[in-house]
Every structure is written in structure tokens, then in C-alpha cells.
Amino acid sequence: RLTNMITTKFISAMILMACLIVFASSANTDVTKKNKVCMCTREYDPVCASNGVTYSNKCIFECHNENKDLKIVHRGRCHITNLELVESTCTRKCNHLSRPVCGTDNVTYQNPCMFKCAQQVNPGLKVKHQGAC
Template identity: 40%
Template sequence: CTMEYVPVCGVDGVTYGNACTAGDVEIIYEGECDDIMTCVGTTDPNVMCLAVYDPVCGDDGVTYGNGCEACRAQRTYWIPGECPDPNACTTEYNPVCGLDGVTYGNLCMAGDTEIAYEGECSIYHICTAEEQEPRSCTLEYDPVCGSDGITYGNGCAACLAGVDSWETGMCGGLSCVELIEQGIACTLEYNPVCGSDGQTYSNSCSACYAGIEEYAPGEC
């Protein structure tokens, strides 16, 4: 574990320096443990609780309708609010690079994406043998320049084409022909370009599909 201080509160009521140092202890929420309410002297299982929904998270990681219900369930303490989804990813930054060429904050955030290596995806990427094996690539438009001098829609497509390596960005300028031939789907990213027809397009990809092969960065 690193010494980075990104406190988390464990279900045992202890504040840990980060999710890693918490080990196998279930995390109730991110941040230092505070607002913990004890149930000392109020754990009567027969007590009548008001039917008011003011959720709290018990020390067993279960959400109760209110503090009274948590104490009635023989909990030692509780904190305000619902318990977090145990399957939710933490925000701890421990980057990994997916085979799709995308950097994910941690292994959990990568989901079902296969991991190429630990750490951020570098600007200059060497394709691994695994990345060059037949598989399906997304149509996400995140252009890279292959070692063969051809622009590919994304890192996955470049490696799949058999190139040894690639760099982020398009090769020596913008090639609409290559983009359209690869059937790349345009994103909704707003990075305007001014087309040779005097019209502003939301991004270079949109301009290409509109038949505009020459354009300049920025709005017209």
C-alpha cells in the first residue's frame, strides 16, 4: 500500500489512511469516520420505533430505516445515510491501461475490459502479442498514429491491424478517408472545427462525415 492519505471509514468504525490499508475491512464510506452514533443503553429489541424513514448504516454494513431500528437490531453504532453499494468501485487512483487504449482509475473501474498493463496508457504505446490477436474493437474515436504511418480510430484498432506501436493523435494531419474507411463512430465531444465550407462542426469526425476534408481548429 502507498502512504497516500485518502481516508476511508471502515465498518469497524476505524479510519484508515486509504482503501488499501483497510485490507479486508468493508468500507462504509470515503472520508474519516465521523458522526458515528452509539447504541449504548438503547439496544432493547422490543422498543417501538417511529415509522420514519431516515436511513442509517449499521456497523454490520446493513441499511436500517432509522437509528432506532439499527439499535433495536443490536447494533453497536451507526452512521447517518444509507450504506454504500458493496459492489461499487472506490475512487482510489491506481491506474491501469486497458487493451482498448483507455486509462482507468483502478482495476475495478475497468470492469470487463482486459488489462494491457498497470499504469496510465502512455502516449507512445508498443502493441503486445495479446493486443494483436483477433478480437472486437470499439468504434470510439480516439485517433492514434500507427508505426506504419496510418491513422487508426483508436489504439485497439491499430494493434489489431498488426502495427508494432502507435502514438496518440493523427499522423501528420487529418485524414477523413482513413476515418470513414474504418467506419469510426463520432463522439458527442465538442471540439469545434471550421470547415472549408464556412460551417462550424462539433468535431473533426463530424466534419469528415459531412464530406469536409479540409478544416481548421476552432469555430468559424
């Protein structure tokens, strides 16, 4: 009987410990520049801000947006518009011939090859029209 009581208490303690671990891991403390502490979940529901930065979720965006200068542009990750970054991450060997392509992100890509590089990073990207945006 004593053994059953000890086993029951041990199992109860382990369940309580597991619940505390799950609760603690679902919270994320994010500290901003002014030592403001924000409690946000670790839920990944990305938002793209007007500064081109992807924030993990709306709570983290709001925590970083103390002066209210930033706006949420859309839900989801921000699309790459930095042509140098596109070029540096591209697995293709593109020449530098000028045959501009305007993407649906309103970025002018130097040629179709560079546009395809951008599509590797942003699969939803389409050609808006040939020529500069």
C-alpha cells in the first residue's frame, strides 16, 4: 500500500513537471532595445512588416514596433527584393545581359535568369511583364 502511494505521488509529480515544461516552452520572452519585456508565444505565424523584416508572429512584431512607425504589409514571410541577395543565393550561373523582367513583386530583374533565381527564394513570384517595372 505504501508503495502504491509513493508510485502515485511520483507519477503525479512527473505529470506536473511535464505540464510545467510544456507551458514554459510555449512562451517566449523577447526583449526590445529599451528593456521592455514582451511575452509572446513561439507560434510561427509570420508577418511581413513595412521595413522588409519577417517577424515570427504578430505579437513579436508589435513588441518591436514601439513607435508605431511600422505596419504589417501582409501575412507570411517577406519576399526578397534585394537583387544582390538574390544573386548571391542563386544556384544558377547567370550572365549579365540586360533583358529586364518585371516581377509581381514590382522589382526589375536584370534578365530572365536572375528572375528565375528570385523564384527559387520566392516560389510565388510571377512575371508581371517584360521590361523594367
